[in-house]
Amino acid sequence: MALLKDLMEVILYVENMNAQVEFYTDKLGFKVAYPQSTDDYIDQMWVTLDTGACTLALHGGGKRRFGTDAPKIVFQVDDILAAREELIRRGVEIGEVRSAAPGVWVCDGEDPEGNKLSIESHE
Numbered sequence: 001m002a003l004l005k006d007l008m009e010v011i012l013y014v015e016n017m018n019a020q021v022e023f024y025t026d027k028l029g030f031k032v033a034y035p036q037s038t039d040d041y042i043d044q045m046w047v048t049l050d051t052g053a054c055t056l057a058l059h060g061g062g063k064r065r066f067g068t069d070a071p072k073i074v075f076q077v078d079d080i081l082a083a084r085e086e087l088i089r090r091g092v093e094i095g096e097v098r099s100a101a102p103g104v105w106v107c108d109g110e111d112p113e114g115n116k117l118s119i120e121s122h123e
Contacts, residue, residue, distance in 0.1 A: 009055040013062030017041040027090045072116040080105045080121040
């Protein structure tokens, strides 16, 4: 029996909660799971986003104390070229598609506070 199971949650410490919620909802298309009944997230210390099997949690109080080993969030896509074009259309700066391994295609970008993210597809 394995000690660890599926990745459950990724926590990002953020400085500007409103900007981060707007990015992950308006630009990337995710829905807020908690809290659901607010339009202003500036005073929230914990916001979770419904991202599928793994929850993305935004934790307030961040001060951009990230080094070169900051976490990277990877989102799976079916069609990496179409996903990249849509993100560019939405104003997301994202790099070129590259092969990370045989049959694995990756495209890197970052959110408004410099947190690294990628989209990835598998053949």
